[in-house]
Amino acid sequence: MSSKAKKTMASQADIHVLYEKAVQEPESDVEFYNDTYQKIRGRKPLVLREDFCGTALISTEWCKSDPARKAIGVDLDGPTLDWGKQHNLQPAGEDIASRIELIQANVLEVTEPRADITCAMNFSYNIFKTRETLREYFVAARKGLKEDGIFILDMFGGxxxxxxxxxxxxxxxxxxxxxxxxxxxxxxxxxxxxxxxxxxxxxxxxxxxxxxxxxRLWSIPEVRELMLEAGFSNVRVYWEKFVDSDDDDDELEGTGEYYEAMEVENQESWIIYIAAEV
Ligand SMILES: C[S@@+](CC[C@H](N)C(=O)[O-])C[C@H]1O[C@@H](n2cnc3c(N)ncnc32)[C@H](O)[C@@H]1O
The missing domain is CATH 2.20.25 (N-terminal domain of TfIIb)
Known part of the structure; x- marks a missing residue:
């Protein structure tokens, strides 16, 4: 490109910054993990494993939320982990960065160190397209948890x-x-x-x-069944609370608050959490 050519906004953008700002809400995730764990286990969770961690934004937020907290981030992609170190861990300061361990590996192969909570966000486990491989992943996730650990993932559907x-x-x-x-x-x-x-x-x-x-677009019953087959003892579904939209009476809008549910009306689109107890 000639030095005089005008640079486009696209050519100057960083896709990881765009991705984090567009689809991630680490504060809400950390609040949900903390509240759900405390409610089920009656103690404060300290060690988070973030599977498919990408830029480790949730791990960073987790360690920011409490000085006693540690995180382990697991992802296959070295350059994405390096980006996360440079843009999330290092800017958070030495204390926080020192409490985050990033492991470049397949989530199927990591079972140590053991965590209170393992999360798998933004539907990443959908890369496992057969019952066998998804169950294998859930078995690995369970092995990587402490005896009172909880595995949390999100799902989309509708x-x-x-x-x-x-x-x-x-x-x-x-x-x-x-x-x-x-x-x-x-x-x-x-x-x-x-x-x-x-x-x-x-x-x-x-x-x-x-x-x-x-x-593969998995359904909630398939995921629940495979979690139970992988040895988890209790699998809970958390549905988002919706209210009438301020802008349009016929529309509903999500509140970002979740409640445990067993029967709901289907919606055009939903994003939920599932939590499974070891
Ligand atoms: C959809 S992104 C999720 C990023 C982040 N966790 C989030 O919540 O937005 C999927 C990530 O999973 C990683 N990944 C895909 N397959 C993996 C595997 N088998 N083991 C570990 N990481 C994997 C990719 O490198 C990518 O960073």
Missing amino acids: TEAMDEMEEEREIDELDDVDYVWDQDSFNPITNDIVCYIHFNFSDGSEIQRAFTYHW
């Missing part, structure tokens, strides 16, 4: 989850860029789903397919 569709929305904190969730294809015979994240900038530039996911 009547629109199988539709091919694109949804664009603004990103809090970032004025000049929109986030696009693209459900590109769904195969009802295998439940294989291919999704992309794109970013569209106000100067017209874009980052297409910043992230690509080849997943």
Whole structure:
């Protein structure tokens, strides 16, 4: 590119910054883990293992939340872990960084050090496409927990989850860029789903397919059953509380608060937590 060529916003953006701001809410996750663990176990959880940790944003938030807390982050991708060290761990300061151990490995192969809570967020376990491999992952997650540990993951679904569709929305904190969730294809015979994240900038530039996911869309009963088969003793579903939208009487909007549920009405789209006790 000539030095005079005008740089686009897309060419100057960092996809990890965009991703964290668009899809992660580490404070809410940490609050949910803490409250859920305290409610079930009656003590404060101190050690978190963050599977598929990517940039280790949740591990960092966990250690910020209490000086006695430690975190272990596990991810296959070295460059993403390095980005996390540079942009999340180091800026948090030496004390916090020293309480986070990042392990570059397959989540199937890590069972030490043992944690109070293991989390697997942003649907990452959907990369395991057979009952055998997903069960194998749940067995590994269980082995990596203490005797009173709890495994927490999130899930997405709803009547629109199988539709091919694109949804664009603004990103809090970032004025000049929109986030696009693209459900590109769904195969009802295998439940294989291919999704992309794109970013569209106000100067017209874009980052297409910043992230690509080849997943199987698991259902809640399948995940619950496989957790029980993997040896977890009690598997709870936490549904988000919805209220009437201020903008439109016919619309509901999520509150970010979750309650334990066994029977709910299906929605066009939902994101939930599942918590499984060792
Ligand atoms: C959807 S991102 C999740 C990032 C972050 N946990 C979050 O909540 O947004 C999936 C991450 O899982 C990692 N990953 C995929 N397969 C893995 C495996 N078998 N073991 C460990 N990490 C894996 C990828 O490198 C990627 O960083």
